[in-house]
Amino acid sequence: MLKAPGWEMSIVWYFFLGGIAGGAYFTAAIADNFGSLRDRSVARVGYLLSLPLVAICGVLLIADLGVPARFMNMILHFKFWDPMSIGAWAVGVFGGFTFVSSVLSFTSSDSLASLRRKISLVGMLFGFFLAGYTGVLLSNSAMPFWGDSRLMGALFLASGASTGMAAVALIMFLSGGSAGEGWHKIEVADRFSMIVEVIVLGVFLALLGSAARPITSGHFGPLFWGGLVGAGLILPLVLNFFGGRVRALGAVSAALVLMGGFILRYVVVMSIQG
Amino acid sequence: MARTLAMFTDTSLCIGCRACQVACKQWNELGLEVPEWTGGYQNHAHFTDKTYRLVRFVEAPGAKPNGDLAWLLMSDVCKHCAQAGCLDACPTGAIYRTEFGTVNINQDVCNGCRYCVASCPFGVVSFNEQTGTAKKCTFCNDRIHNGLGPACAKACPTDSIQFGFRDELVAKANKRVETLKGMGFKDAQLYGADSGGFLGGLNAFFLLLAKPATYNLPDNPKLPQRNVVVDSLLSIGSAVLVGLGAMLAFRERGKGGR
Numbered sequence: 001m002l003k004a005p006g007w008e009m010s011i012v013w014y015f016f017l018g019g020i021a022g023g024a025y026f027t028a029a030i031a032d033n034f035g036s037l038r039d040r041s042v043a044r045v046g047y048l049l050s051l052p053l054v055a056i057c058g059v060l061l062i063a064d065l066g067v068p069a070r071f072m073n074m075i076l077h078f079k080f081w082d083p084m085s086i087g088a089w090a091v092g093v094f095g096g097f098t099f100v101s102s103v104l105s106f107t108s109s110d111s112l113a114s115l116r117r118k119i120s121l122v123g124m125l126f127g128f129f130l131a132g133y134t135g136v137l138l139s140n141s142a143m144p145f146w147g148d149s150r151l152m153g154a155l156f157l158a159s160g161a162s163t164g165m166a167a168v169a170l171i172m173f174l175s176g177g178s179a180g181e182g183w184h185k186i187e188v189a190d191r192f193s194m195i196v197e198v199i200v201l202g203v204f205l206a207l208l209g210s211a212a213r214p215i216t217s218g219h220f221g222p223l224f225w226g227g228l229v230g231a232g233l234i235l236p237l238v239l240n241f242f243g244g245r246v247r248a249l250g251a252v253s254a255a256l257v258l259m260g261g262f263i264l265r266y267v268v269v270m271s272i273q274g
Numbered sequence: 275m276a277r278t279l280a281m282f283t284d285t286s287l288c289i290g291c292r293a294c295q296v297a298c299k300q301w302n303e304l305g306l307e308v309p310e311w312t313g314g315y316q317n318h319a320h321f322t323d324k325t326y327r328l329v330r331f332v333e334a335p336g337a338k339p340n341g342d343l344a345w346l347l348m349s350d351v352c353k354h355c356a357q358a359g360c361l362d363a364c365p366t367g368a369i370y371r372t373e374f375g376t377v378n379i380n381q382d383v384c385n386g387c388r389y390c391v392a393s394c395p396f397g398v399v400s401f402n403e404q405t406g407t408a409k410k411c412t413f414c415n416d417r418i419h420n421g422l423g424p425a426c427a428k429a430c431p432t433d434s435i436q437f438g439f440r441d442e443l444v445a446k447a448n449k450r451v452e453t454l455k456g457m458g459f460k461d462a463q464l465y466g467a468d469s470g471g472f473l474g475g476l477n478a479f480f481l482l483l484a485k486p487a488t489y490n491l492p493d494n495p496k497l498p499q500r501n502v503v504v505d506s507l508l509s510i511g512s513a514v515l516v517g518l519g520a521m522l523a524f525r526e527r528g529k530g531g532r
Contacts, residue, residue: 001490003320003397005388027520035524042524066386066406073366073385081502084389085365128517132509139505141392142359142498150501153509161516185523192519200512 002142004273007064014060015134015265016163018091019156020258021053022131023164025098027189029120029127035185042182044105045168045175047120050127051098057130058091083137090129097123131160138268145272148211151204152268158197163261165190166236166254173251187243187250194237194257201233214271224267232260278375279418280440281351281427281478282447285489286454286462287434288347290315290329295349297429298327301414323402326411327351327426330489337484339458348480348489349435351426352377352398352411353466356474359498360390360399360410368408375440375477376413384408395473395495413478440477447481459483465491473497 028046031039062071074088101123104116135156138146146152169186205212215224236256243250298304304324312319316331330348337344354376361369361377368383369390379390379399384407390399391408399410414424422428423437436443444467454462461484466476472495486493 001320001397003391003394003400005392006401007388007392026517030517030520031524034521034526036526039524064387066388066401066403066408067384070366070383070385073368073383074387077365077367079362079365081499082363082365083502084363084387088365128510128513132513136502136505136509137389140499140502141363141389142395143392146392147498150505151508153505154512157509157512158516161520165520189520189523192523193516196512196515196519 010064018057019131019160021050022127023160025050025127026124029124047101047105051102054095094126132157162193166257170254215267220267220271227263276373278440282436282443284481285348287432290347293429294426295327297425301425323400323409354477359393362499363389363393393498
C-alpha cells in the first residue's frame with residue numbers, strides 16, 4: 001500500500017560516490033590539520049578525489065529528477081529540517097569547498113597552505129554531512145525498513161569514512177605513493193573506520209530486528225551477508241592488519257571496502273523497491 | 275486562514291458505483307491507465323498518478339453484525355493530513371497548504387525528486403513519468419476556490435462523500451457512528467476525525483465499519499520526519515568516532531602539531 005519512490009541505480013551511485021567524496025575530504029582535512037608535512041600527499045589525494053566525485057554526484061542528482069531543468073527550485077527554497085532540502089544545498093556548498101581545497105593543495109606558500117587548512121576545517125563539516133545525510137534522508141521516509149532504522153545515517157557515515165579512506169589508499173597504492181608513512185596512517189585510519197562501521201552495523205541490525213529482513217534474507221540476503229559483511233567488511237578488516245607490511249594486501253583490502261560500500265547502498269536502496 | 279474545509283467519507287453509505295472515481299478522472303482530466311487484475315471488483319489496485327479517488331472493495335469474513343461476510347466499500351482519497359509527510363519532505367516548496375487546510379502540489383514548481391512519494395504514510399502521492407512531477411488529489415483546488423465542492427463529493431449519489439466545514443462534518447460523523455453502533459455495527463469508528471489524534475487529524479476523514487487494518491489502512495500512521503533529530507545526532511556521533519580515529523592515526527606523536 002505504500003509507494004516506493006523509484007530511486008534506482010543513479011541514486012545508489014550517488015549515495016556511494018557522495019560517501020567517498022565526503023569521506024576522502026574529511027580524511028584529507030584531518031591529515032592536513034593534524035598530520036605532518038609528509039602527510040600532505042594524503043591530503044592532496046583526498047582533496048583532488050573529492051572534487052570530481054562531488055561533481056559527478058551533482059550530475060547524478062540532477063539527472064534523476066523528473067524535471068532536471070527545475071533543479072534550481074531546490075536551491076531557491078530552504079527547509080532546515082528536511083534532508084532532501086539541506087542535502088541539495090550541501091552538495092553545492094561542499095562542491096565549492098572541494099574546488100578551493102583542490103586548487104590550494106598545489107600551493108607552496110605557507111600562508112596559503114595555512115589558509116587551506118583553515119578552510120578545510122569548515123569544509124570537513126560538509127564532507128561529514130554529505131556522507132551521512134543520505135542515510136537520514138532514507139530513515140525519515142514512510143517506507144518500511146528505511147523508516148524503521150535509527151542508525152541509517154550513522155551507518156552511511158561510517159561507510160563513507162571507510163570507503164573514502166580506502167579510495168585514497170588505493171589511489172596512493174596505484175600511483176606509487178604508498179612508500180611513505182602516509183600510507184601507513186591512512187591504513188590505520190581506515191581500520192578505525194571499519195571497526196566503527198562493523199559496530200554500527202551490528203547495532204543497526206539488532207535495533208531493527210525483523211524489520212531488517214529486506215536485506216538480511218530473501219533475494220538480497222546472500223549479497224548482504226557475503227558481499228558486504230563477509231567480503232566487504234570482515235575480510236578487508238583482517239587484510240588491513242597486514243597492509244602495513246604487505247602493501248598489496250592493504251590495496252586488496254581497500255578495493256574490498258569500496259565494493260562493500262557499494263553493496264551497502266545497493267541492498268539498502270533496492271531491496272524494498274521491488 | 276479560512277475555516278478548514280474537509281471531506282467526510284461515510285463508508286456505510288457507499289454502494290461502490292464509482293461515480294466519484296469517474297467524476298475525479300473527468301474533472302481533473304486524468305488519462306487512461308491499463309487496468310490491473312485485483313482478484314475482485316476493485317479497479318484500479320492502487321492510487322496512481324492518474325487515479326486520485328479509488329473505491330476499495332474489501333471482502334471481510336465475519337465483519338457483518340450477524341457474523342456473515344461483509345462486503346465493505348470505501349472510497350479512498352488523499353487524506354490532506356494536518357501534519358503532512360509529503361509537505362515536510364518537499365524540498366522545492368511545490369507542496370503547500372492552502373488557506374482551507376488542504377494540501378496541494380504546485381505542478382509548475384515540482385521538480386520530481388520523489389521524496390514526497392516515499393514520505394506519504396498512505397501511499398497516495400504518485401510520480402507521473404510524462405510530466406516528471408508528483409501527483410495526487412488536489413481537493414479540487416480550482417473548484418473549492420470557486421464555491422464548488424470537490425467533483426467526487428458532488429457526484430456521489432448516496433452522500434457517502436460529504437464536503438463542508440471540518441468542525442460541522444466531525445460533529446455529524448460522531449452522531450452517525452452512534453446511530454450505526456445502535457444498529458449493531460459494533461466496530462463502526464471514525465478514522466482521522468480527531469484533530470488531537472494521529473497526524474493532527476485528517477482533512478479527508480472516514481467512517482469505517484471495521485478496524486482500519488481491514489481496509490488496509492495503518493492503525494496509527496506516523497509522521498515520517500519525527501526522528502530527524504535523533505537520526506542526525508546519531509550520525510554526528512558516528513562522525514565523531516571516525517573523525518577521532520583519523521586524528522589518532524594522523525597526529526604527530528610528541529610534537530604537538532606540524
